[in-house]
Amino acid sequence: MAEVLVLVDHVDGEVKKVTTELLTAARRVGEPAAVWIGDGAEAAQARLAEFGAVKVYAASAELNDYVVAPKAELLAKLAQEKSAAAVLVSATPENKEVAGRTAVKLGSGVLTDVVDLTADLVAEHSVFGGAVVTHAKVRTGVPVVAVRPNSVPAEPAPAQAEVEQVAVELSAAATAARVVERVVQEKGARPELTEAAIVVSGGRGVGSDDFSVVENLADALGAAVGASRAAVDSGWYPNQFQVGQTGKTVSPNLYVALGISGAIQHRAGMQTSKNIVAVNKDPEAPIFELADFGVVGDLHTVAPQLTEEINKRR
Ligand code: FAD
Numbered sequence: 001m002a003e004v005l006v007l008v009d010h011v012d013g014e015v016k017k018v019t020t021e022l023l024t025a026a027r028r029v030g031e032p033a034a035v036w037i038g039d040g041a042e043a044a045q046a047r048l049a050e051f052g053a054v055k056v057y058a059a060s061a062e063l064n065d066y067v068v069a070p071k072a073e074l075l076a077k078l079a080q081e082k083s084a085a086a087v088l089v090s091a092t093p094e095n096k097e098v099a100g101r102t103a104v105k106l107g108s109g110v111l112t113d114v115v116d117l118t119a120d121l122v123a124e125h126s127v128f129g130g131a132v133v134t135h136a137k138v139r140t141g142v143p144v145v146a147v148r149p150n151s152v153p154a155e156p157a158p159a160q161a162e163v164e165q166v167a168v169e170l171s172a173a174a175t176a177a178r179v180v181e182r183v184v185q186e187k188g189a190r191p192e193l194t195e196a197a198i199v200v201s202g203g204r205g206v207g208s209d210d211f212s213v214v215e216n217l218a219d220a221l222g223a224a225v226g227a228s229r230a231a232v233d234s235g236w237y238p239n240q241f242q243v244g245q246t247g248k249t250v251s252p253n254l255y256v257a258l259g260i261s262g263a264i265q266h267r268a269g270m271q272t273s274k275n276i277v278a279v280n281k282d283p284e285a286p287i288f289e290l291a292d293f294g295v296v297g298d299l300h301t302v303a304p305q306l307t308e309e310i311n312k313r314r
Contacts, residue, residue, distance in 0.1 A: 002085035003033040003055065005078055007071065007098065008048065009090050013040035015047045017195050018090040020154035022147055023051035027157060028119045030085040031055075034161070035078060037063050037071060041163050049161035051154060056163045068094060069174035072101035077168050079106055079142045086121055091146035091249065092194070099146045108141025113249065115151040115272050126272045149194045150251035151272060193224045193241060198254045199270070201226035201243055202236075205259015205280065205299055209236040213303050214258055220310040226250065226270075228260045244269035258299040262287025279303060 004026035009016040019034070026032035033055035034048045041058035048056055057078060063070040075087050075098065087102055089095040096112045103110035116124035121143050125134045138144070193199065200223045202214035211225070218225045227237040229244055243250055245268040255273035260266060262278070262285060270276070271290065278291040279299045288294045295302050 002030040003082050004030040005057075005075060005082070005084045005087045006032055006034050006053070007075060007087070007089040007095065008034050008036045008044070009092070009095075010036070010038070010040070010044065013038075013043055015044050016090075017154065018147075018149040019048070020051045020156075021149065021152045022088045022090060023048065023053055024154050024157075025117045025147060025152045026086075026088055027052045028117065029121060032159075033057060033078075033082065033084070035059070035075065037061070037074070045161050045163055049159050050156050052157040052159045053161045054159050056161050057166045058163055059166050059168065063168075063170075065179055066170070066175050067177040067179060068097050069101060069177070070168070070170050071098045072105060073170060073174050074166070074168045075102045075144075076105035078166065084142055087142060087144045088117075089144070089146050091148045096146050099144045103138075103141075103144040106142050106144065108143060109138035110144045110146070111136055111138060112146040114145050114147045115251070117145060117147065117152070121145070148249055148251050148272060150197075150253075190218060191222070191224045193226055193243075193248050194250055196224035196250070197252050198223035198256075199226050199243070199250050199252045199273070200224075200256040200258065201228065201260060201270070202231055202258045202299075203228035203260030203266075204230040204234070206231060206236065207259070207300075209234075211237055213300055217256065217258070217303050217307045217310075220307045220314075221254070221256075223252075223254075223256075224250075228263075228266050242269075257287050257291070258303055260287055261285050262290055 006022045023032045034053040036058045038061040111123040114123040200218040226243040227241045232242045245265040249269045251272040253274045257278045276291045277293045278287040279295045283296045
């Protein structure tokens with residue numbers, strides 16, 4: 001069976017949930033082979049094997065010193081050397097760029113923001129606010145597929161993984177842009193937005209920079225907090241929490257939209273959520289077309305009641 005390369009997302013050696021989802025999707029296609037960049041591959045070997053990785057290709061941390069290009073050179077080299085069936089990455093902004101560059105090097109095609117993948121590499125996309133599902137397949141070369149976090153449920157399938165050190169000779173172009181500083185965003189008590197099972201987002205309807213009505217409901221649910229661009233542009237919430245076309249893409253089990261109209265650009269970042277609950281005082285708000293459950297009302301009345309009720313039941 002051909003190998004399917006999976007670029008591992010990890011923070012300080014801890015494998016992110018999305019990688020376990022990618023390994024699950026990779027198993028449908030072939031033998032998952034994790035590609036680890038940086039230190040700590042041996043320590044993470046067991047976790048990767050738990051989700052079916054039979055190989056862990058470990059590459060030098062030096063690749064992280066440069067902006068995206070070295071990762072693409074590594075993935076393209078491995079894909080060719082190992083005759084891989086496909087390359088899977090998470091659909092983060094950085095990895096989508098890695099995916100595009102890798103596909104160019106392989107002379108193949110790239111599919112991004114994929115929400116599901118079949119054994120014969122047909123990729124599913126959800127578009128127009130989830131109203132349309134499209135299917136696409138790369139017809140030439142080794143397909144490179146960027147899969148959205150929280151799209152494919154992770155299922156363990158224990159395997160034995162061996163670690164193999166790999167190296168790539170970086171081109172001058174790959175080392176042209178060097179990372180000079182990394183700013184680690186403060187890690188709050190809440191789950192990371194793109195990985196969270198529940199997201200509670202606030203929009204212009206919140207009405208001020210006092211986002212506590214959103215945060216209180218999020219904390220009652222153990223959720224991450226998100227925001228619409230209108231709320232971010234108003235300076236009410238930091239921009240790393242923006243959900244949408246120009247923000248983060250989320251796909252949680254539950255997405256709660258408080259005072260968000262449901263503009264197409266906002267939908268682009270949350271339309272694949274499994275359950276959508278909207279609270280909006282306008283019964284005609286477009287978010288209700290997308291919502292599984294809708295409450296027409298003032299969020300400042302509805303959300304605190306919901307928070308109180310959830311806290312009572314805990
Ligand atoms: P509004 O559209 O103003 O909606 C506010 C809603 O709150 C209304 O429906 C109103 O009825 C309701 N409301 C008001 N008060 C209350 C209350 N007390 N209780 C309950 N409901 C209330 N937007 C994004 O979100 N993410 C993006 O990534 C993004 N990218 C963009 C990229 C481009 C190129 C462009 C052009 C736009 C982008 N936008 C994005 C902006 C997008 O078009 C919308 O303007 C934005 O999503 C609106 O945010 P909102 O729903 O919070 O505000």
